Amino acid sequence: MESLGSIITYVVIALAIIVFSILAVTTRKILRAATYLLFALFATAAVYFKLDYEFLGGVQIAVYAGGIVVLVVFAILLTTHPGSNSERLASRSRRLGLLAGLAALAVGAYSLITRCELLASAPAMSNPDMDTIGTALLGSGHNQYLLPFEAVSVLLLACIIGGVVVARKR
Amino acid sequence: METSAILILAIPLLMFLFLGLAGKYLTHKWAGILGTMGMGITMCLAYTVAFEYFFSGNQFFIDEAGNRLQHVVFNHDWLNFYDKLSIRIGFLLDPISAMMLVVITTISFMVHLYSNGYMRDHHGVWETGFQRFYAFLSLFSFSMLGLVVATNIFQMYIFWELVGASSYLLIGFYYTKHSAVSASKKAFIVTRFADLGFLIGILVLSFYVGFYGEGNITDAFTFTSLTSVPVDGIADTYHVSEGTAQMIRGLFENSAAPMFMGASVLTWALVLIFMGGMGKSAMMPLHIWLPDAMEGPTPVSALIHAATMVVAGVYLVARLFPLYLMQPTALDIITVVGAVTALYAAMVACTQIDIKRVLAFSTISQIAFMMVSLGVTRIDHSTALGHEVHEGLGYMASMFHLFTHAMFKALLFLGAGALIHAIGSNDYTAMHGLRKYMPVTHLTFLIGCLAIAGIIPFAGFFSKDEILTACFGHSTVWAIWMAAVAGLTAFYMFRLYFLIFWWKEHKVHEGHHAPHDQPWTMTLPLVILAAISIVAGFVPFGSLVTWNGHPITGDGFLTNLENLNWGVASLSLIIAIIGILVAMVMYKKENAIPERMHNALPNLWRWCHHRFYWDELYQFITHRIIFGLVCRPIAWFDRHIIDGTMDAFAAVTNKASFAIRGFQSGNVHMYVWIYLIGAVLLAAVTMICVL
Amino acid sequence: MEINALYYLIPSLIMFACGVYGFITRRNMIAMLISLELMLNSVDMNFVVFNRFLFPGQMEGMFFTLFAIAIAAAETALAIAIIVNVYRANNDIDVRDICKMKF
Numbered sequence: 022m023e024s025l026g027s028i029i030t031y032v033v034i035a036l037a038i039i040v041f042s043i044l045a046v047t048t049r050k051i052l053r054a055a056t057y058l059l060f061a062l063f064a065t066a067a068v069y070f071k072l073d074y075e076f077l078g079g080v081q082i083a084v085y086a087g088g089i090v091v092l093v094v095f096a097i098l099l100t101t102h103p104g105s106n107s108e109r110l111a112s113r114s115r116r117l118g119l120l121a122g123l124a125a126l127a128v129g130a131y132s133l134i135t136r137c138e139l140l141a142s143a144p145a146m147s148n149p150d151m152d153t154i155g156t157a158l159l160g161s162g163h164n165q166y167l168l169p170f171e172a173v174s175v176l177l178l179a180c181i182i183g184g185v186v187v188a189r190k191r
Numbered sequence: 192m193e194t195s196a197i198l199i200l201a202i203p204l205l206m207f208l209f210l211g212l213a214g215k216y217l218t219h220k221w222a223g224i225l226g227t228m229g230m231g232i233t234m235c236l237a238y239t240v241a242f243e244y245f246f247s248g249n250q251f252f253i254d255e256a257g258n259r260l261q262h263v264v265f266n267h268d269w270l271n272f273y274d275k276l277s278i279r280i281g282f283l284l285d286p287i288s289a290m291m292l293v294v295i296t297t298i299s300f301m302v303h304l305y306s307n308g309y310m311r312d313h314h315g316v317w318e319t320g321f322q323r324f325y326a327f328l329s330l331f332s333f334s335m336l337g338l339v340v341a342t343n344i345f346q347m348y349i350f351w352e353l354v355g356a357s358s359y360l361l362i363g364f365y366y367t368k369h370s371a372v373s374a375s376k377k378a379f380i381v382t383r384f385a386d387l388g389f390l391i392g393i394l395v396l397s398f399y400v401g402f403y404g405e406g407n408i409t410d411a412f413t414f415t416s417l418t419s420v421p422v423d424g425i426a427d428t429y430h431v432s433e434g435t436a437q438m439i440r441g442l443f444e445n446s447a448a449p450m451f452m453g454a455s456v457l458t459w460a461l462v463l464i465f466m467g468g469m470g471k472s473a474m475m476p477l478h479i480w481l482p483d484a485m486e487g488p489t490p491v492s493a494l495i496h497a498a499t500m501v502v503a504g505v506y507l508v509a510r511l512f513p514l515y516l517m518q519p520t521a522l523d524i525i526t527v528v529g530a531v532t533a534l535y536a537a538m539v540a541c542t543q544i545d546i547k548r549v550l551a552f553s554t555i556s557q558i559a560f561m562m563v564s565l566g567v568t569r570i571d572h573s574t575a576l577g578h579e580v581h582e583g584l585g586y587m588a589s590m591f592h593l594f595t596h597a598m599f600k601a602l603l604f605l606g607a608g609a610l611i612h613a614i615g616s617n618d619y620t621a622m623h624g625l626r627k628y629m630p631v632t633h634l635t636f637l638i639g640c641l642a643i644a645g646i647i648p649f650a651g652f653f654s655k656d657e658i659l660t661a662c663f664g665h666s667t668v669w670a671i672w673m674a675a676v677a678g679l680t681a682f683y684m685f686r687l688y689f690l691i692f693w694w695k696e697h698k699v700h701e702g703h704h705a706p707h708d709q710p711w712t713m714t715l716p717l718v719i720l721a722a723i724s725i726v727a728g729f730v731p732f733g734s735l736v737t738w739n740g741h742p743i744t745g746d747g748f749l750t751n752l753e754n755l756n757w758g759v760a761s762l763s764l765i766i767a768i769i770g771i772l773v774a775m776v777m778y779k780k781e782n783a784i785p786e787r788m789h790n791a792l793p794n795l796w797r798w799c800h801h802r803f804y805w806d807e808l809y810q811f812i813t814h815r816i817i818f819g820l821v822c823r824p825i826a827w828f829d830r831h832i833i834d835g836t837m838d839a840f841a842a843v844t845n846k847a848s849f850a851i852r853g854f855q856s857g858n859v860h861m862y863v864w865i866y867l868i869g870a871v872l873l874a875a876v877t878m879i880c881v882l
Numbered sequence: 883m884e885i886n887a888l889y890y891l892i893p894s895l896i897m898f899a900c901g902v903y904g905f906i907t908r909r910n911m912i913a914m915l916i917s918l919e920l921m922l923n924s925v926d927m928n929f930v931v932f933n934r935f936l937f938p939g940q941m942e943g944m945f946f947t948l949f950a951i952a953i954a955a956a957e958t959a960l961a962i963a964i965i966v967n968v969y970r971a972n973n974d975i976d977v978r979d980i981c982k983m984k985f
Binding site for chain 1: 885967
Binding site for chain 3: 856857858859860863864867
């Protein structure tokens with residue numbers, strides 16, 4: 022049985038996720054969409070915190086909310102003419118989009134409700150401490166992740182170089 | 192001691208990196224001075240280390256009975272594979288490595304100094320790539336020093352290849368010259384081919400020793416555990432022991448497959464290792480690269496292709512000598528290869544007209560002397576012309592000859608370099624009668640010739656005498672054979688000497704100033720090496736360098752003279768003098784005798800002049816047989832079957848792409864829809880299958 | 883009330899559906915990118931939830947999310963570089979105008 026505070030927190034987070042996600046894809050001002058995305062990401066970070074993955078929550082805020090959204094906002098400011106809204110959608114394309122979204126929702130919901138093991142109650146939670154995470158991240162043994170870690174670092178490097186090359190003025 | 196040892200290796204390496212990376216920001220002059228100073232410091236350190244090893248009486252280096260010990264100064268794990276196999280880099284100090292330290296650093300320093308003068312033209316303009324030259328010299332010195340102090344076969348192999356690589360770089364120093372490039376390629380490929388045998392030998396040896404012994408493969412590579420036993424109570428110190436070698440022979444004999452194709456596996460391993468030595472030391476039939484290697488600058492020939500690198504093969508055999516002692520068959524093979532090479536190279540040297548080629552063949556012949564000397568070494572007692580021969584004399588004689596030969600052959604090469612520098616040609620026909628123009632070069636060259644011919648009291652006399660004594664102790668046939676080669680040596684060296692400095696007076700060509708002696712940077716090394724060549728014979732090698740550290744003669748400056756086996760000594764002396772006299776009669780004054788000799792034995796002369804057509808034989812084997820019969824079908828297969836298959840794949844892909852490219856409409860939303868429908872369908876199918 | 887895995891998966895699913903909707907209806911490339919981020923994020927959340935509720939002793943889900951975040955960052959950066967470049971060429975980032983990328 023959860024405490025009342027926990028339930029309230031959950032309700033707030035879940036509502037935030039749903040509302041901001043919907044707003045992010047329906048608003049006509051692109052800068053607002055980015056802001057709603059930011060809130061949705063914060064709500065996700067809150068889920069991580071609530072599930073006791075503090076490190077992951079921190080990474081989510083730092084990289085996603087702090088890094089990616091800022092990047093998106095920069096891109097918006099660079100590429101959007103001030104004051105311009107996106108044009109109102111034709112009802113046909115909105116219907117098609119809704120259809121697709123609902124199809125995805127239906128497939129997902131169907132697979133969720135047919136899995137009764139998902140109704141299992143939460144086991145005792147333990148926050149993986151930084152020591153464990155660090156060892157797992159830089160170890161080369163079983164269930165340790167040095168190789169993906171290095172692969173990601175190479176990927177990021179390649180991405181930096183690629184970004185510079187692509188966006189550079191010729 | 193450890194600091195000095197590390198510095199001996201580190202200074203040339205750092206100098207290589209520094210001159211190689213920063214060389215182009217230095218002036219030529221400073222690059223030369225820095226390189227020379229670096230080598231000078233290394234030389235001083237090597238001298239201190241060697242002096243301490245031989246004369247300090249420290250318990251690490253000599254035991255109470257006066258036996259010299261092997262001391263591992265340091266030995267670090269370098270590559271760790273698992274607990275039983277790691278490759279180490281270390282510093283092993285024993286009589287031969289201490290001696291080699293002295294030889295390498297001395298010659299290298301002389302060559303560094305000499306190159307300051309040599310690598311310029313007549314007007315003092317530096318050659319292009321001068322800094323690169325010094326960088327490569329330092330790299331070579333580093334590799335060679337690392338090779339001789341190796342504590343295990345793998346370290347030796349690594350440095351062995353490094354030496355080969357730096358030799359390649361230096362032979363091809365004038366890389367715009369086609370002949371230099373092909374010579375460097377030839378040297379690299381031939382020695383690499385030989386190293387294949389070396390590697391297989393190492394692997395066979397380590398397989399048997401490592402897996403049938405205590406299971407520690409690292410030990411199977413380590414020299415001290417292959418040939419020696421630890422000294423009680425003193426860390427890192429070992430004594431060369433016949434017992435260890437016998438134990439290893441036992442391992443081979445008790446193994447699952449002690450014989451292979453009629454010879455014991457140990458013999459095979461040792462002969463394969465010797466094959467590596469044959470490549471580096473230019474023994475027949477792998478000698479063909481050395482004469483061509485003379486395309487490199489002359490100081491390089493003096494350092495690498497006369498004094499140090501080419502004796503690496505001898506050093507390798509000496510390093511594993513207790514194992515070779517266990518397999519007389521392997522030693523016999525070494526003797527035969529050495530003796531045949533010695534005679535062959537001496538005969539060819541009599542007919543060459545390029546002075547560096549003469550010296551190259553003379554080097555091959557002299558190294559063959561060292562090989563023979565190792566090959567005839569046995570530890571049972573024997574007699575030579577009525578005198579008793581000490582056990583293991585041949586080993587000591589070989590090392591002694593290595594030492595003296597390095598000195599006087601470097602002297603001869605540097606002298607030849609001075610002549611080439613003055614005349615601008617390698618051909619002695621352009622020289623003739625230079626004695627008045629270049630007195631210093633003349634005198635030092637004469638000393639070098641006397642030393643190599645084996646005239647008392649020059650260095651070569653003593654070492655060659657010991658070799659002949661050792662040969663007599665083993666077999667009279669080989670002894671007479673080698674004595675004949677020694678006579679030929681005296682003949683061809685003095686033929687060269689007389690043809691350069693006498694024959695007829697030098698004609699100064701129009702527009703040329705007369706040839707003259709060189710700046711001090713070039714004459715000083717000549718004088719120093721000449722001085723060493725005079726006195727080196729008196730070094731009491733018998734009490735310094737022996738195969739098991741046990742001295743075979745007493746100490747003292749004049750011991751070598753007192754301990755001479757005068758029977759053998761007078762024989763070799765007489766032969767040498769006959770050789771010199773014949774050369775004098777034939778070549779001192781311009782006359783018709785050489786021409787008549789040539790006409791009397793045209794076939795012999797032609798074969799010798801063309802080096803018995805070895806190069807042509809190799810050319811035939813590689814081009815006609817290997818390229819024509821093996822490589823060409825393979826190339827055809829590669830081009831048509833393998834490439835053809837790949838081309839077919841590419842063609843099919845190309846055609847198919849053309850057919851379906853219309854799907855790429857460029858409309859992103861179209862792609863999204865297709866993707867989405869696909870994903871939903873896939874999910875639906877998955878669910879239907881699972882449920 | 884017991885908050886089980888389903889309670890977290892349903893908001894995540896809605897987030898994903900929003901992403902799909904946005905990705906299809908939007909014409910602005912940056913808005914499409916934002917929708918893409920929403921989808922990625924909901925998948926990340928699923929990993930974490932599965933990790934927490936189904937395999938509580940392990941950390942695979944968490945690490946997968948961690949690496950996915952890093953890769954998402956890389957992908958976004960590159961996408962934005964491309965978008966800026968497209969803008970430079972077209973003076974517009976409407977996805978319908980990028981029809982030159984065909985055969």
